[in-house]
Amino acid sequence: MEYIFTLKYQLTDRDNEPDALVERLGAAGCDDALVGVGQPGRLALEFSREASSAKEAIHTALADVKSAIPSACLIEASPDLVGLTDVADIVGVSRQAMRKLMLAHRATFPIPVHEGSTSIWHLAEVLDWLEKRDGYQIDAGIVETARVALAVNVAKETLRHPVSGRGDMERLTA
Amino acid sequence: MSRPLHPKKEIEAALSYAEEEGWRVKIGGSHAWGRIHCPYNDNECRCGEFCIASVWSTPGNPESHARALRRVVDRCSTHQRRGETEPKN
Numbered sequence: 001m002e003y004i005f006t007l008k009y010q011l012t013d014r015d016n017e018p019d020a021l022v023e024r025l026g027a028a029g030c031d032d033a034l035v036g037v038g039q040p041g042r043l044a045l046e047f048s049r050e051a052s053s054a055k056e057a058i059h060t061a062l063a064d065v066k067s068a069i070p071s072a073c074l075i076e077a078s079p080d081l082v083g084l085t086d087v088a089d090i091v092g093v094s095r096q097a098m099r100k101l102m103l104a105h106r107a108t109f110p111i112p113v114h115e116g117s118t119s120i121w122h123l124a125e126v127l128d129w130l131e132k133r134d135g136y137q138i139d140a141g142i143v144e145t146a147r148v149a150l151a152v153n154v155a156k157e158t159l160r161h162p163v164s165g166r167g168d169m170e171r172l173t174a
Numbered sequence: 175m176s177r178p179l180h181p182k183k184e185i186e187a188a189l190s191y192a193e194e195e196g197w198r199v200k201i202g203g204s205h206a207w208g209r210i211h212c213p214y215n216d217n218e219c220r221c222g223e224f225c226i227a228s229v230w231s232t233p234g235n236p237e238s239h240a241r242a243l244r245r246v247v248d249r250c251s252t253h254q255r256r257g258e259t260e261p262k263n
Contacts (some may be wrong), residue, residue, distance in 0.1 A: 002238065019203060022228045027203025033235040034242040038212065038225030046224070046245075048238040059200065 002048050003057035005079065005145050007065060009043045009072040016041055021069055032062070041107060043072060048168045052143040074156055079142065080149035081113060082123045090123070091136060154158035179248065180207060184240035200227075206233040210243065212250060218231045224249075 015021070018037035025035060026043070036044035038142035045065065051057035058077065063074060075149045079090070088098040124146035130136040130142070163169070179197055180186040189199050189210065196213035212225040224246045233239040 018228075019206070019227075022206045023204055026230065031230045032238065033207065034224070034239070034246065035228040036223030036226065037209075037228065038223045042223050044223030046242055048235070048242055050235075105175060148211075 001141060002050050003054050003141060003145050004046070004048050005054075005058055005061070005077060005149060006044055006046045007058075007061060007173075008075045011041050011043055011064065011069075011154060012071045012073075013041075014068060015071045023077055024068040024127070025065070028064050029067065030061070030064050041167070042075075054141070054148040058079055062152070068083070074152075077149040077152040079123050079146050080153050081120050082122055082126070083118055087121070087123065087126050088140060090127075091138060091153045122150050123147075128137075177201060180229070181238040182232070182240075183234075183247070184236045186245070188240040188243040189229065191244060195247050197247060203228075204232060214250070214257070218259075 011021075021043060022035050022037065023076055025031075025033070030045060030047075032049050033045035033047040036046070045061070047061050049055070049057040051060065062074070079086070082090075083093045084098045084102065088095045091098070108129070110119050110121055110129050112119040114120045124143065127138050127146060128144045131138055178201060180189055185207075191208050193199060195224065198211040198213070199208060200211065207229045209229060210227050227246050229243065230239055240260040
């Protein structure tokens, strides 16, 4: 099936000429991605990739971008880190309804990655939580894609900041 | 508005749609056929990277590429906020 996801990259100063990068991406088989070059030093690719699984789709896309632009550094795979408005759009309810649901279930709603004036969740966790409740029909492809995007983002962060004293941290925070 | 038409009819339709919504179409490239530019170039614009999106010449799946182009236009936050009002040129 077709999986839709976005990969966002930081570009180096030496390798940031949009037209040249787009041509390299085209040659590397990324013509199933919409390439966004509207921000200096950034590159975003919204893939619509045919594959047998979300994992295959996202991992081959990461490999294709890396082969075209080895110096590009992944910032984020989407859909993963989302606010309530994003979740509401995906589920097909109003933001108010989503907020009400979250506030009514503060003890069981997935914990956010960040809480503040804008709070952020992992989409896969929120969709899993919603699926366990009645009345939410959520596209299986989006759930699968969100899980893989989460795995990619967590792996990327863990590589940047290796976890030390895992046992202790589990006891102290979970 | 005299620009060359995109050879794939689905993509050409998406480009016309973008133009109706105020986006500019620029031609150029090899694998790329050109680009579309968001009409709202201000600080509040949250299209982000997709304020300028590349259009392929001969993508493997033209229908899918056309849908992606329409999504970018529809998702433009300034466009959504202004609703029916026409962009200022």
